[in-house]
Amino acid sequence: MRRWRLGLVLMLIAGALAVGGWAVWVRPVAVAVAAVEHDVPIEVYGIGTVEARVRSAVGLEVAGTVTGLFADHEDRVPQGAVLARLDTRQQDARVAEAEATLGQARAARAKADAAILKANSLLDKRRQAAGRRQELLSKGSVSVEVAQDSAADLRVAEAELALARSDLAVADASVADAEARLRYESARLDRYTLTAPFEALVIARHKELGAAVNPGEPLFTLIAPDSVWALVHIDEASAGGLTEGQAAAVRLRSLPGRTFSARVVRIDLESDRVTEERKVYLKCEVCPSRVHLAEQVEATIAVDALPRAVLVPQAAVDRFDGRSGTVWTVEDGRLARRTLGFGRHTLDGRLEVTGGLPDGARPVVATVSGLREGRRAEPQETTP
Numbered sequence: 524m525r526r527w528r529l530g531l532v533l534m535l536i537a538g539a540l541a542v543g544g545w546a547v548w549v550r551p552v553a554v555a556v557a558a559v560e561h562d563v564p565i566e567v568y569g570i571g572t573v574e575a576r577v578r579s580a581v582g583l584e585v586a587g588t589v590t591g592l593f594a595d596h597e598d599r600v601p602q603g604a605v606l607a608r609l610d611t612r613q614q615d616a617r618v619a620e621a622e623a624t625l626g627q628a629r630a631a632r633a634k635a636d637a638a639i640l641k642a643n644s645l646l647d648k649r650r651q652a653a654g655r656r657q658e659l660l661s662k663g664s665v666s667v668e669v670a671q672d673s674a675a676d677l678r679v680a681e682a683e684l685a686l687a688r689s690d691l692a693v694a695d696a697s698v699a700d701a702e703a704r705l706r707y708e709s710a711r712l713d714r715y716t717l718t719a720p721f722e723a724l725v726i727a728r729h730k731e732l733g734a735a736v737n738p739g740e741p742l743f744t745l746i747a748p749d750s751v752w753a754l755v756h757i758d759e760a761s762a763g764g765l766t767e768g769q770a771a772a773v774r775l776r777s778l779p780g781r782t783f784s785a786r787v788v789r790i791d792l793e794s795d796r797v798t799e800e801r802k803v804y805l806k807c808e809v810c811p812s813r814v815h816l817a818e819q820v821e822a823t824i825a826v827d828a829l830p831r832a833v834l835v836p837q838a839a840v841d842r843f844d845g846r847s848g849t850v851w852t853v854e855d856g857r858l859a860r861r862t863l864g865f866g867r868h869t870l871d872g873r874l875e876v877t878g879g880l881p882d883g884a885r886p887v888v889a890t891v892s893g894l895r896e897g898r899r900a901e902p903q904e905t906t907p
Contacts, residue, residue, distance in 0.1 A: 571755030
């Protein structure tokens, strides 16, 4: 009797389990399906740093000791503003020596000019004397020797004039040489003063008063304030749609709650061979009041927009090869498996369905347990 009762209980339990399993098996399963979306933005993401297109480490062409510094970190300086000076005492002495040499050369030239006047006067006097003696000789009033002496004196006067002219040429050359030396020493003196080559923001001052510097050693690092931009690195797989002029949103690491509008202003023609990334430069339209070079930035660049699209999360796609993959679909109220073609990617990891989806079919966006082909399904639209 007990065995009969135990068998009956087991049969009832098995029947209940079978009925419950059959109910679960045939009961429609609720699945989330993709809805048609409009004006879907296609964006690419990159990280990078704040940089300056115009950046210069400026120094002097001569060695010396710093005696004056007239700018410091974060100062804005106009073009031509004096930034620093070196000790100029030795060079001042060289300039003074060059000025004295020029004065001597000009005095020597004045003396040569006077010698020319004297030689011309002497020549005129002896030419007249020689002419008179030749007339007297023709009249027999003077001897031949006197006339010959007068002619010889004329030739000496001509030679003295030629010599005076040579001395003047030498004096002119000396003046030109002295002027050139003065210009050189004066120009060299100017090299002891450092001026801003452009309107600049001082990023760093590398030396202090009394420091000894070598030729070309940087004293300041300057940037052009209007040349600040963001350099971001974009994966080559996402960079195909990038063009200059596209809008971007930039976020600074120090200001995570703020977004700054920017534009793509340059795309490097050479990608990084190691990271396989493309360098893209963004210029802000509304910039922060203060920038810090090398600060990390995040950027999203709007490369396109889909007027109408059906999007499926990549996590819901099996055997995705970059262009196609298999997804669950709801067709006429039942589950099916379809191989669909995919196009653009969104930043949140969804893929644009471009082909293979029958009319009326809805792709499933999240897999759940119990999915099998032919099973009844209740589609539930999701919002992105």
